[in-house]
Amino acid sequence: MSVSGAIAPNIQLGAKIKVEKEKRKRLGITGTISAVWLALIGLSALLAPWLPIPSPKQAYIDLVQPDGNAPFSTSGHVLGLDGGGHDMLAQTIHGARVSLQIAFGAVMFGMVVGGFLGLSAGFFKGKVDRFISTLFDIFLAVPALILAMSLVAFLSGSSAQSGFLSIERIMMLALGIVATPPLGRIARASTLTWSEREFVMAARAQGAKNFKIMFIEILPNVLPAMMSIALLSVGVVVVAEGGLSLLGVGVNFTDKPSWGNMIALYAQTDLQLHPWLVFTPIIAVFLTVLSLNNLGDIIRARFDAKETTL
């Protein structure tokens, strides 16, 4: 999967399957495992500096063989060391910190901006809708990863001197901008169907103001659809960060490890001899994306987010 397109296929999954999938009250086994994994990885990322793990910059160079081979598992280094003697567990956890920070930041940005724009477009229709939809179309006319790449390039170019934005913030902003149109379109489509409902007319007949109708009546109904897509988008951004790193755009490994730049670096240097180094961050990405997709599916099934057919 990769950037925005991946959002689309999942939209309908499970949504219409009513044969056996009655609304599940609880998460189920897979849902629980997903939630546990996300909690685990999220918490360790959040608490990384205080966890009893070595700093990712710490190089146990004496443990690395003269031929550049690092032992896979040594006491105290559960996931082994890389060629530079860095502890892989520490790398992965600190990598999660960077990758997840970017992903959540970007999706938050997309949710807020896209949600607001989509809600406005779907609610006011007419000119407002045409303007906002065209804006979305413009951003959607460039494949997401390429848009992200160009945005990162422009943004890092413009903040090169000022240093106002760190590379993580730039990534967050760039990927956030990329995530905005798809989330906005979901919000718009969902708002369009919900504002057709008669309770909206009833609220208006009661004398409710637009603001109240938008945020009290419609938003709570639109949110579940957006939430499930947002969860998918977090996964998509995690993957996008990886993809950008592989293209040489993004956070620098020597500054801070991220899942993306770990994959990119080890894929270049260690794929043939120490594939485990490549697979460790890949597995982390995979499990995280899998869990996010699974939870997204569960939310969607529960709220029957059929109206998000775009």
Added chain:
Amino acid sequence: MAGTGTAHLREPGETLLRVENLVVEFPVGRSGLKVNAVTNISLDVREGETLGLVGESGCGKSTTGKAIMQLPAPTSGKVLFGEHDLAALKGEELRVMRPRLQMIFQDPISSLNPRRKVEDIIAEGLNIWNIGTEAERDAKVNELMEAVGLDPELQRGKRPHQFSGGQCQRISIARAVATDPKLIICDEPVSALDVSVQAQILNLLEDMKARYGLTLIFIAHDLAVVKNVSDRVVVMYLGKMCEVGGPDDLYANPRHPYTAALLSAIPVADPSVKPSERMTLGGEIPSPVSPPSGCRFRTRCPRAQERCASEEPQMQQIAEDHFVACHFPLNPGETLTNSTEAFTA
């Protein structure tokens, strides 16, 4: 039918609501064509009266109801409510009028917000207008729930999906009554319900009307239902009025061919009435994008003459409190003969 005119309107002083020459048009995509949903409808309601609006789908009855509510505002025409012309009001001026007119919708599911509790739904108007203290509002919600036959203790905190269709309509009625409106527009409030529940809701509406001193506009496609609740009935066809009158006279002696055809098409729960012997109207309702000239019913009317195509019939009085817009109205007691000529006309 398909006629215009205001002959049937009563003195302005007598009525609570007076609608004059209401027109509602919608554009068809960007083609420049327009749907003539409602063309020159005039009607009025006295205080405490129930006005029935009846017709088949596409006759503009619901659109008329919504246009009175200014949801959305009509293309042209006057909606006089008290001394205000609602159609001329904008923004805040219109908004303050809102609590005095309310609406009950057809679809019990769609008309309640699934994510809100029943108590919040009913209290919405009270909260918006800040009526009373919190305790008073609470008490009002309890009172309303009891009035519509719901148990406030058990059901206040539930959400709409936990209720049946009939119960949802009860909630809608409670919500509509909450702000003490003068007028309630009921837009097909029972057509989504089963017959046994339909009777419950119709009885409830009568009770509520008496209890809260309401005036109703009752929109439905079911003639028998409309007759049951109304003091005056307007029959509509393709965006125009056909016939206006008191229900007993209008149903006993329909003067407009369309009303007669409509009445004869209703299946009667009596095996001795043979359906084959009754008059069946041919064809279907023409497109409201290009309605027929003159009388809009002429393409299906067994009595249509050349004059019907060229000249639009005006609303004229034909008996006491009985008005018809037709060049060749039926005589009292006269029945329509089955004619297939109109089918192809």
Added chain:
Amino acid sequence: MTDTMAASSEPLIALRDVTTYFKTPRGLVRAVDGVSFSLERGKTLGIVGESGCGKSVLSKSIMGLLPKRNVVRGGSIKFEGREVGQAGANELRELWGNQMAMVFQDPMTALNPVMRVGNQITESLIHNLDVSKDFAQETALQLLTSVGIPEPSRRLRQYPFELSGGMRQRVMIAIALACGPKLLFADEPTTALDVTVQAQILDLLDAQQAERFMAMILVTHDLGVVAGRADDIMVMYAGQAVEKAPTRTLFAQMRHPYTEALLKSIPKLDQASHTRLDAIGGRPPDLVHPPTGCRFAPRCPYAQDRCLQEAPPLVSHDTPGHEFACWYPVGTPEGAEALAKNQAAGIAATVSGGN
């Protein structure tokens, strides 16, 4: 379906104790729970009931059109003497189209939106009767003409969305009639239509039935629709038949309190306006846990203790062919006594109040 006529010929279709249950997470939904009837060629059976009473499920169940998963079917269905109650799709496919056919409720959803009307009519001809394309085309044209569609040759090339609701329903009837079925199920064929169009469609069904000497099962919620058109009527409530009789008998001497209540709760044209309606209180039971006794008892103005404990069987009493399932039937001394007793006790079940 009546005993008097059974002697003349073998029934076209005979059901005995047919059940259809749906497995859901909440439990087994007893949508159809023990229905029996038989029907001869050329006759019309009206099945009447409110939504959720199992009337629509019944016709799909007889046709074998329900999905296999999570559906439990029981009882015997004999079509021309052949047992098809448990037949699989392959066996039923021989019957579908040329023996029995169905007209669905909503012509909007029952026609394939992306297929031309003509192809939808001809395909069953081509695949069931193995006729040539040209012949099928010619037959389709005749069918459209016979169901009263103007400009039939143009309509053949159109898509369903280009037709009005009434036209779509006519097309659906043409499809159902294409292979000359012996039995036609019409499942609420006019519910989605306007009254004036409804009358046209019902007349059309009547005419076609007479012309082809078909048997027809007309499913509806409206007693008025079947009153003038069905030979026999079966009233269903909560998955069961509560009363069954020749049409005239049923209307002349209603025995089951539900049938009576159903008729009385409908506003009538000849009543003066503001006539208070006799509403049935409450609502239909949950079919996962139906009441133990008579299923209508909790809402019935005649109900006594016995009704709550013991389910009455559907049997004929004084009039042959008139069956009903009630301990205290309407219009009998027992019934009148039970009603009087309840009224005296102030248990008026026909209230307009809360459900």
Added chain:
Amino acid sequence: MAFLMRRLVRVITVVLFVTFFSYFLLNLLPGDPVDTIAPFATKEIKEAIRKENHLDRAVPVQYWFWVEKFVQGDLGYNYTPSSKNPVADDVKSHFPVSVQLVLYSILLTMLCAIPLGVFTAYAAGSRLDRGINTVLFGAFSIPDFAIGLLLAYFVGVKLGWLPNGGYKPFGSGLWTHARTMILPVISLAIAQIAGFTRVLRSDMIATLQEDFITMAKSKGISGKRVLWRHALRPSSLTLLTVAGLNVGALIGGTVVIEAIFNLPGMGLILTSAIRGRQFIALQSTVAIIAIGYVLINVMIDLLYTVLDPRVRNVS
């Protein structure tokens, strides 16, 4: 057809907006754009570059000149300390590689996803369906580059069956060409197959519950005909919408996969333009990709109108 014309007009406006917007961004960069493009160059060369790209004019004028050149096939230059290469030359040689990659992937996706989707919908709820679904759900969650790296390691390095990098054109023999394309195409297609199958499956399941399917069955036609003639076409409409949105993902994926398998495609031009801060080259390349992307979407719209008669007449 009017619908399509409107669509086309909209597409052109959108592309113009996109390019203008990116041009505008370029000018928002602090400092002299020429310094960014060619920091190594002498004053004279910088002036020449400025003239060549009309960077001394107002932004809209610059943009107009760029559009004028672009439609004539002049995509600007890549400036290096030693030379300046026309971007158009690179595009000419690299474009076919990316197009092949995208086309093969779409082909493979459709070949696998349609039968799989129809089958799993038909057998919905069965053990086999659930098994396939679980595998697909997993496959859907693996990033395309991860599949690429896994394949490169296991098939390319461990087994040594196929080259784990490099490109041979079609002209050098079918098998030689295919050997270099198999792994990249599979890497791109797996997630697409998973996504499409699941969309088609859930849509088919929904369609199979529609009245018109029951109606078709009740006509007595064969189950196969019901499935393929009646259910597939209405179900494939969502698939098309999704396909349109997914082309973007596919193109993005192509760029990454090209980097992993060392394929000389558009991705290579893009990355080198970004690394070398060649903003004009970047602008042109992005414009080409956007146009390609948007054109594919127009084609999908066209297909949509073929499959769904309702769209044709609703104007």
